[in-house]
Amino acid sequence: MDSSCIVKHFQHYAPLSVAEQELLDSLEKSPKEYSKNTLLWSQGDASEAFYSVKKGWAYSFRDMEDGTRQVLDVYVPGDIIGLRDFGFQKRVSGLKLLTNSVLCAFPKPRLTEVFAESLLLCNIFFMIASRDQAILIERLVNLGRRSAREKLAHFLVEMARRLEKTNIRVANHLHLPLTQTLLADALGLSVVHVNRTFHELKEEKLVDAPNSGIMLLDIEGLKKVARFDPSYLEEDLDGVLKQGDK
Amino acid sequence: MDSSCIVKHFQHYAPLSVAEQELLDSLEKSPKEYSKNTLLWSQGDASEAFYSVKKGWAYSFRDMEDGTRQVLDVYVPGDIIGLRDFGFQKRVSGLKLLTNSVLCAFPKPRLTEVFAESLLLCNIFFMIASRDQAILIERLVNLGRRSAREKLAHFLVEMARRLEKTNIRVANHLHLPLTQTLLADALGLSVVHVNRTFHELKEEKLVDAPNSGIMLLDIEGLKKVARFDPSYLEEDLDGVLKQGDK
DNA sequence: CGCCGCGTTGAAGAAAATCAAAGCACGTGG
DNA sequence: CCACGTGCTTTGATTTTCTTCAACGCGGCG
Numbered sequence: 001m002d003s004s005c006i007v008k009h010f011q012h013y014a015p016l017s018v019a020e021q022e023l024l025d026s027l028e029k030s031p032k033e034y035s036k037n038t039l040l041w042s043q044g045d046a047s048e049a050f051y052s053v054k055k056g057w058a059y060s061f062r063d064m065e066d067g068t069r070q071v072l073d074v075y076v077p078g079d080i081i082g083l084r085d086f087g088f089q090k091r092v093s094g095l096k097l098l099t100n101s102v103l104c105a106f107p108k109p110r111l112t113e114v115f116a117e118s119l120l121l122c123n124i125f126f127m128i129a130s131r132d133q134a135i136l137i138e139r140l141v142n143l144g145r146r147s148a149r150e151k152l153a154h155f156l157v158e159m160a161r162r163l164e165k166t167n168i169r170v171a172n173h174l175h176l177p178l179t180q181t182l183l184a185d186a187l188g189l190s191v192v193h194v195n196r197t198f199h200e201l202k203e204e205k206l207v208d209a210p211n212s213g214i215m216l217l218d219i220e221g222l223k224k225v226a227r228f229d230p231s232y233l234e235e236d237l238d239g240v241l242k243q244g245d246k
Numbered sequence: 247m248d249s250s251c252i253v254k255h256f257q258h259y260a261p262l263s264v265a266e267q268e269l270l271d272s273l274e275k276s277p278k279e280y281s282k283n284t285l286l287w288s289q290g291d292a293s294e295a296f297y298s299v300k301k302g303w304a305y306s307f308r309d310m311e312d313g314t315r316q317v318l319d320v321y322v323p324g325d326i327i328g329l330r331d332f333g334f335q336k337r338v339s340g341l342k343l344l345t346n347s348v349l350c351a352f353p354k355p356r357l358t359e360v361f362a363e364s365l366l367l368c369n370i371f372f373m374i375a376s377r378d379q380a381i382l383i384e385r386l387v388n389l390g391r392r393s394a395r396e397k398l399a400h401f402l403v404e405m406a407r408r409l410e411k412t413n414i415r416v417a418n419h420l421h422l423p424l425t426q427t428l429l430a431d432a433l434g435l436s437v438v439h440v441n442r443t444f445h446e447l448k449e450e451k452l453v454d455a456p457n458s459g460i461m462l463l464d465i466e467g468l469k470k471v472a473r474f475d476p477s478y479l480e481e482d483l484d485g486v487l488k489q490g491d492k
Numbered sequence: 493c494g495c496c497g498c499g500t501t502g503a504a505g506a507a508a509a510t511c512a513a514a515g516c517a518c519g520t521g522g
Numbered sequence: 523c524c525a526c527g528t529g530c531t532t533t534g535a536t537t538t539t540c541t542t543c544a545a546c547g548c549g550g551c552g
Contacts, residue, residue, distance in 0.1 A: 044477075062387050065473055070390045072383055084380065087373035087481040092380050115372075116365050123358055127333035129375045134330065134338050136382040137318055141308050143389040144316045144434025148540075179498065188390030190541050195500060209499080211549080227311055231290075235333040394508070425530065436509050441532060455531080457517075 006052045006104075009078035009166055013124050013237040020118050027114070028052055028104040040081075040095040040103075047085035049105045053077050056101025057177055060084070060093045061185065071186035073135060074098070074159065074178070078166035083129055086111070099177050127237055134232045143188045146226075148197045151187045154226035156207065160219050161233055174216040183214075201225070250274040252298045252350075255324035255412055259370050259483040266364050273360070274298055274350040286327075286341040286349075293331035295351045299323050302347025303423055306330070306339040307431065317432035319381065320344070320405060320424070324412035329375055332357070345423050373483055380478045389434045392472075394443045397433045400472035402453070406465050407479055420462040429460075447471070 007024050010016060016024070031054050034040070040051070043062060058075040072093050075081055085091050086108070115122040138158065142151050160174050184194040201207045206222050208215040216222065253270050256262060262270070277300050280286070286297070289308060304321040318339050321327055331337050332354070361368040384404065388397050406420050430440040447453045452468050454461040462468065 062383070064387070064391050068391050070387045072386060084376060084383070087376035087483065088380065089482045090477060092383055092478055112365070112369055115361070115368050119358070119362050122361050122368060126361075126372065126375065129372065129379070130330060130333035133375070133379055133382065134334065136379065136386065137308070137330070137338055140318060140382065140386055140389065141310070141316045143386065145310050145314050181498070185390075191499085192501090192542080193540055196540095199500085212498095231336060232334075232338055236335045237333065427530065437531085438510080438533090439508055442508095445532085458530090 005054045005078050005166075006080070010121075010124055012165065013127060013235065014120065016120070020121055023114060023117055023121065027106045027110065028054065029106075031102050031104050034097050034101050034103060036097060036100050038097045038101075040097065041091050042094045043091055045091045047082065047088055047091045047108065049107050050080060050082040050111065051103040051105050053079045053081060054102040054104055056103075057098035058095060058101060058103075059098055059182065059186075060095050062093050069185050070188065071182060073132075073139070074182075074186070076159075076163055076166070080128060083125075083132060086129075098182070124237065127235055131233075131235050138232050139186075148187070148189055148193055149200065150226050151189070152183065152194065152197050152201065153206070153222045154228060155183065155187060156214070156216055157219060157222050157226050157228045158233070160216055160222075161230055165233075172217070172219060174219065175210070175213055176216065177213045179213075251300045251324050251412075252326070256367075256370055258411065259373060259481065260366065262366070266367055269360060269363060269367065273352045273356065274300065275352075277348050277350050280343050280347050280349060282343060282346050284343045284347075286343065287337050288340045289337050291337045293328065293334055293337045293354065295353045296326060296328040296357065297349040297351050299325045299327060300348040300350055302349075303344035304341060304347060304349075305344055305428065305432075306341050308339050315431050316434065317428060319378075319385070320428075320432070322405075322409055322412070326374060329371075329378060332375075344428070370483065373481055377479075377481050384478050385432075394433070394435055394439055395446065396472050397435070398429065398440065398443050398447065399452070399468045400474060401429065401433060402460070402462055403465060403468045403472050403474045404479070406462055406468075407476055411479075418463070418465060420465065421456070421459055422462065423459045425459075 006028050007016065007021050010024060034056075040058070041047075053075050055077055058081060060072045060075070060081070061069050062072065063069045081095060081103075084093065111125070114125070135158075142154050146154065156176070159176055163174065180194050180198060181191050183198075184191040187194065189197075198207065198209070201222075202209065204221070206216075206218045206225065208217055222228075250271050252274055253262065253267050256270060280302075286304070287293075299321050301323055304327060306318045306321070306327070307315050308318065309315045327341060327349075330339065357371070360371070381404075388400050392400065402422070405422055405424075409420065426440050426444060427437050429435075429444075430437040433440065435443075444453065444455070447468075448455065450467070452462075452464045452471065454463055468474075
């Protein structure tokens with residue numbers, strides 16, 4: 001484990017000085033293991049810390065009064081969790097682990113310390129917040145204006161695209177540890193309907209359902225179904241920082 | 247025009263020093279009038295500036311390939327527009343004016359200058375980004391897991407709540423310059439269905455449709471219909487800044 | 493073994509979309 | 523001043539999409 005996961009993620013945006021790398025590394029000082037299905041926090045809990053995902057998958061969600069729930073976003077290694085709650089005392093959404101995971105917690109005040117210490121990191125964090133928003137926007141469009149078929153395909157392609165950025169993709173096949181129940185809650189559909197729609201895509205050899213999770217067989221094909229436009233995932237820090245760094 | 251609109255908005259979060267007020271004021275140096283229906287930018291345009299809303303209403307949206315569109319958010323005086331695009335060269339969404347408006351533009355690099363000059367303002371901006379996200383989250387939940395009736399009521403109550411914060415509300419009646427077409431695009435419904443649902447609420451004396459726009463007659467009643475929980479609009483900066491300011 | 497979470501399937505029903513047509517207010521130009 | 527077009531609303535009839543209910547299979551695990 002040469003450079004930490006978060007450093008790798010940030011270097012994707014801009015070259016970091018040694019000092020900045022050390023500062024970032026300090027955010028990943030206390031990696032901790034959590035097992036599958038751990039509820040890290042619920043909506044309404046005190047929001048005291050952020051987490052970076054070193055290993056594993058997680059998702060944020062909102063529980064509704066009538067027992068249904070809405071999944072808001074799914075997190076993969078390299079992502080930062082909880083930035084959403086920065087301005088709030090209470091968690092806006094719950095967070096649960098999808099797989100066994102390794103996370104690093106850092107307290108909220110630590111973030112404003114980082115802002116003070118490095119303008120570049122401050123900008124990168126702001127950029128990540130902006131990216132998080134772009135993802136939510138796309139999710140919004142997905143829910144509001146696409147058919148079940150497109151919703152499903154679009155969501156899956158997005159996950160694939162996000163994984164490509166930090167992890168290496170294995171050929172054209174990709175395994176995601178998602179359940180159809182989770183997909184339903186993420187896409188605002190019933191499990192039954194997701195199942196049928198998924199079945200459709202399966203018959204077209206675009207996806208498959210192994211023993212557990214979901215297998216993407218033909219990402220290019222899925223892109224076509226979803227009419228996927230990746231521009232909302234193409235951040236650009238240089239445009240932000242005309243000057244040098246720091 | 248004592249203190250600028252944006253200062254008023256920010257002071258809602260934390261007391262500002264004179265220097266910080268001046269810094270903020272400098273962001274509203276060039277107020278400019280725009281007329282109703284002006285397209286400020288389209289999705290894909292270069293993202294070079296943010297705007298603060300001094301007067302008027304605006305909305306951001308995404309146009310779809312099939313001619314439909316999704317309205318993402320509606321902006322009222324005091325709001326900051328375009329923060330979403332911070333990390334991107336191109337605009338993630340389009341922006342159009344709903345009414346005649348007065349906006350103040352400030353270039354993107356100016357924001358990172360502000361970050362450098364005032365840690366408090368940096369934190370407040372981050373907080374606003376966090377709040378923007380919370381609003382999107384709620385919109386997401388709205389689209390994914392609520393009925394047309396609830397969607398409509400919830401959206402309207404949210405707008406009322408947001409207006410209360412910066413503007414003074416006139417009794418229990420509130421006029422919004424929204425069209426049913428816009429509501430449809432915001433809620434992921436067809437205009438026809440919004441119309442019928444709206445008609446329902448009208449018969450229950452919760453809303454009314456004057457010559458133009460929409461009139462809220464009974465906000466408390468709408469809250470009940472929407473099962474509205476305002477906590478996602480209750481930011482808290484003190485939790486962020488344990489220490490003094492600056 | 494027996495339970496539980498997850499996937500699958502069928503049938504019926506509800507919610508919302510679509511299609512089509514018309515009305516109404518407003519602004520524009522003849 | 524009136525005719526006309528345009529954008530927004532309204533209403534009815536029909537169709538589609540998705541949900542709900544119900545039941546069953548299946549694999550893992552205490």
